[in-house]
Amino acid sequence: xxxxxxxxxxxxxxxxxxxxxxxxxxxxxxxxxxxxxxxxxxxxxxxxxxxxxxxxxxxxxxxxxxxxxxxxxxxxxxxxxxxxxxxxxxxxxxxxxxxxxxxxxxxxxxxxxxxxxxxxxxxxxxxxxxxxxxxxxxxxxxxxxxxxxxxxxxxxxxxxxxxxxxxxxxxxxxxxxxxxxxxxxxxxxxxxxxxxxxxxxxxxxxxxxxxxxxxxxxxxxxxxxxxxxxxxxxxxxxx
Amino acid sequence: xxxxxxxxxxxxxxxxxxxxxxxxxxxxxxxxxxxxxxxxxxxxxxxxxxxxxxxxxxxxxxxxxxxxxxxxxxxxxxxxxxxxxxxxxxxxxxxxxxxxxxxxxxxxxxxxxxxxxxxxxxxxxxxxxxxxxxxxxxxxxxxxxxxxxxxxxxxxxxxxxxxxxxxxxxxxxxxxxxxxxxxxxxxxxxxxxxxxxxxxxxxxxxxxxxxxxxxxxxxxxxxxxxxxxxxxxxxxxxx
Numbered sequence: 001x002x003x004x005x006x007x008x009x010x011x012x013x014x015x016x017x018x019x020x021x022x023x024x025x026x027x028x029x030x031x032x033x034x035x036x037x038x039x040x041x042x043x044x045x046x047x048x049x050x051x052x053x054x055x056x057x058x059x060x061x062x063x064x065x066x067x068x069x070x071x072x073x074x075x076x077x078x079x080x081x082x083x084x085x086x087x088x089x090x091x092x093x094x095x096x097x098x099x100x101x102x103x104x105x106x107x108x109x110x111x112x113x114x115x116x117x118x119x120x121x122x123x124x125x126x127x128x129x130x131x132x133x134x135x136x137x138x139x140x141x142x143x144x145x146x147x148x149x150x151x152x153x154x155x156x157x158x159x160x161x162x163x164x165x166x167x168x169x170x171x172x173x174x175x176x177x178x179x180x181x182x183x184x185x186x187x188x189x190x191x192x193x194x195x196x197x198x199x200x201x202x203x204x205x206x207x208x209x210x211x212x213x214x215x216x217x218x219x220x221x222x223x224x225x226x227x228x229x230x231x232x233x234x235x236x237x238x239x
Numbered sequence: 240x241x242x243x244x245x246x247x248x249x250x251x252x253x254x255x256x257x258x259x260x261x262x263x264x265x266x267x268x269x270x271x272x273x274x275x276x277x278x279x280x281x282x283x284x285x286x287x288x289x290x291x292x293x294x295x296x297x298x299x300x301x302x303x304x305x306x307x308x309x310x311x312x313x314x315x316x317x318x319x320x321x322x323x324x325x326x327x328x329x330x331x332x333x334x335x336x337x338x339x340x341x342x343x344x345x346x347x348x349x350x351x352x353x354x355x356x357x358x359x360x361x362x363x364x365x366x367x368x369x370x371x372x373x374x375x376x377x378x379x380x381x382x383x384x385x386x387x388x389x390x391x392x393x394x395x396x397x398x399x400x401x402x403x404x405x406x407x408x409x410x411x412x413x414x415x416x417x418x419x420x421x422x423x424x425x426x427x428x429x430x431x432x433x434x435x436x437x438x439x440x441x442x443x444x445x446x447x448x449x450x451x452x453x454x455x456x457x458x459x460x461x462x463x464x465x466x467x468x469x470x471x472x473x474x475x476x477x478x
Contacts, residue, residue, distance in 0.1 A: 237392075
């Protein structure tokens, strides 16, 4: 786990692959984890509160805890479905199928005090673009994960998970393989992309302006696609 | 992330600290992650199916998918509360407050084909015992995490999480600290123990008999206590 230091404050239109390539020595097989916050900023997925008018629903939710109704409005617009609501907390399903607090809308590390950062529109495509850019600039074949901090049902605290992935295995399927005792493993699907994102968080931190990290030595090259991490509705016991 | 290789098949009564100390060079500040499977085996938390009689409920659940009713019986006995049931899947809350598949009961890597491995009775105490044993044998002050593979609501695949912890920070609280833009972080609680457990899984694997790993360089010494990872009932939106 290697933090990528020296990446400047990211602005809309910035070339993240160029910034990472300039700040790190990559090796083939590395997995580069990039915090979605900088991906979203580079892609212009930022909303200024001054630009919008809150709905009545947003006003009502915000009134219960004195929050800015325009912040709530952004969350509702980003939500495909509200899963649970206990103001100020809104747990929502995003357009991508991810279930997370505030539909992924976040005020921390925003470019301006009055701005909110949204999730990328297509984080898998974002990861693929960064991967292609890194290959073009460094010649290295790396995996890329776009990460975000998600809460979990029943457990305290957030862990970083993969919301976008390219060139790396997302789910490692051990089905049919045997353990040391000869027991055949069933339904053993490991969300390695989430574990990689969490490992990277340990060296990125939230405070010190390290928006990317390299996880080296895993041998987990693969097709990517964090959309595979979304539990299909028909198998979801918690919809 | 350093896999600890060369640990033999663990049996009831084995001294795990001695086995780890004999297989790895520890440094102060290391976090040693031990798969709960070997902790449970060393502590004798294993049930032989021949020893028990299934209840009618277990018979009924098992009938729906042709499973051994005694396996279901073990799950029901380990469950403090059934959270969701769609046979063959039983999501249950354990005595510790963890919510997971089959109340943590697992048939893979069991010591015998007819045996099931249960969770340790008190995984925090297990972690503390291993930590004390490692200190006595090596003189090193390390953190210890006992890990298990948990599924997650809404996401596919399992990630390893901490079910026991000693000498390591479990939840890193950034509340009141400021990000690079000066924005004060609220309710930013990072479940670092879960991220460490997941990172360790990446080098432990399920198949190759590596039941422990060292995560080095984190500077996350702390009091431990994975019970802090359980969401208190009054704040739990998903009970």
